Amino acid sequence: MEKRITIITLGVADLQISANFYENILGWKRSPMSSENIVFFELNGVFLSLYERVALAEDATVDAAGSGFKGFTLAHNVGSQKEVDDLINDLRNKGVTIVKEPQKVFWGGYSSYFADPDGNLWEVAFNPFL
Amino acid sequence: MEKRITIITLGVADLQISANFYENILGWKRSPMSSENIVFFELNGVFLSLYERVALAEDATVDAAGSGFKGFTLAHNVGSQKEVDDLINDLRNKGVTIVKEPQKVFWGGYSSYFADPDGNLWEVAFNPFL
Numbered sequence: 514m515e516k517r518i519t520i521i522t523l524g525v526a527d528l529q530i531s532a533n534f535y536e537n538i539l540g541w542k543r544s545p546m547s548s549e550n551i552v553f554f555e556l557n558g559v560f561l562s563l564y565e566r567v568a569l570a571e572d573a574t575v576d577a578a579g580s581g582f583k584g585f586t587l588a589h590n591v592g593s594q595k596e597v598d599d600l601i602n603d604l605r606n607k608g609v610t611i612v613k614e615p616q617k618v619f620w621g622g623y624s625s626y627f628a629d630p631d632g633n634l635w636e637v638a639f640n641p642f643l
Numbered sequence: 644m645e646k647r648i649t650i651i652t653l654g655v656a657d658l659q660i661s662a663n664f665y666e667n668i669l670g671w672k673r674s675p676m677s678s679e680n681i682v683f684f685e686l687n688g689v690f691l692s693l694y695e696r697v698a699l700a701e702d703a704t705v706d707a708a709g710s711g712f713k714g715f716t717l718a719h720n721v722g723s724q725k726e727v728d729d730l731i732n733d734l735r736n737k738g739v740t741i742v743k744e745p746q747k748v749f750w751g752g753y754s755s756y757f758a759d760p761d762g763n764l765w766e767v768a769f770n771p772f773l
Contacts, residue, residue, distance in 0.1 A: 517687050
């Protein structure tokens with residue numbers, strides 16, 4: 514299997530709410546591939562898509578029930594500690610839930626976490642080694 | 644916030660088991676950034692990392708408890724229906740759990756799902772429109 518990922522799909526409770534978050538809070542422009550049932554964002558060589566959680570489970574033929582920690586995180590790295598602070602403050606001012614305040618972390622970086630409307634965890638990090 | 648994702652981190656129950664799956668079943672070479680506590684794979688412009696689930700929750704300062712559908716899927720697109728079939732058959736022969744057999748899907752594509760050792764769902768798809 515080639516070392517490649519094409520799409521990360523987030524199963525969301527309400528597509529309008531989630532699409533509004535990614536488009537109007539994060540400020541990302543949706544891809545023209547989007548439809549009324551699925552919203553795509555073309556990132557750096559990979560797509561992020563938003564799809565109703567129940568429909569996503571149905572597509573994968575699994576039970577949609579689930580709760581608690583989802584067992585994954587997404588990271589958005591930036592170029593300095595100040596960029597972490599600035600981005601987190603900007604998101605906070607827009608009403609975004611900051612899960613972990615920016616701070617130095619044991620591996621030598623500086624990071625923070627915020628949550629999207631479904632509780633998906635985005636880390637905003639500066640990694641001086643990357 | 645720039646439209647960019649740097650890392651997708653999967654919180655895994657057993658790092659050795661998961662690393663073995665991605666390295667020896669999928670056949671992906673780990674990045675030299677890896678250590679004994681975290682394993683990185685450098686994909687197409689984005690890293691996939693494997694990290695102990697409890698440590699990941701701790702890093703994000705959330706409760707590690709969780710069960711059921713994780714509410715996300717990862718997709719690996721290939722160039723034809725036959726490539727979907729061939730890859731899924733190869734993985735099946737290596738003992739991988741096939742969650743959904745390859746089949747035509749309503750949006751006009753052809754897709755299948757397999758699970759990694761933590762039940763993370765990977766879709767293998769041919770999308771004639773992409």
